[in-house]
Amino acid sequence: MSLGNEAVRRLEKFRGMEKAMVKTVSVKCAKCGQEIFRYLKLSDGHLWHCWKPRIMRDYSVREGNVVKCPCGNIIGYDVGIYIKLRQKAFTW
Ligand SMILES: [Zn+2]
Numbered sequence: 001m002s003l004g005n006e007a008v009r010r011l012e013k014f015r016g017m018e019k020a021m022v023k024t025v026s027v028k029c030a031k032c033g034q035e036i037f038r039y040l041k042l043s044d045g046h047l048w049h050c051w052k053p054r055i056m057r058d059y060s061v062r063e064g065n066v067v068k069c070p071c072g073n074i075i076g077y078d079v080g081i082y083i084k085l086r087q088k089a090f091t092w
Contacts, residue, residue: 021043023040025038026039027039027085028090030073030088030091031071032071035057036060036090037050037059038056048087049083049084050083050085052083055083065078065079066078074089
């Protein structure tokens with residue numbers, strides 16, 4: 001078997017895993033429905049944080065470490081490596 005085929009096989013396996021584990025979710029403001037983040041979520045279960053490297057789109061408004069919707073609703077707090085989300089402030 002050629003090295004080329006092996007590389008393709010590995011890539012297909014990786015793609016399969018990616019499809020199974022990763023999904024893109026929209027984090028939206030609970031008040032006005034505006035999309036705040038497009039986020040790559042790796043597992044099922046509740047959304048507590050948004051890890052910065054996995055934020056694909058960012059429509060938030062920042063005020064220091066406060067992450068807000070353009071409507072003024074406080075979505076969460078920037079604590080460095082991730083955004084700590086305020087529960088009830090968003091839907092997804
Ligand atoms: Zn809003």
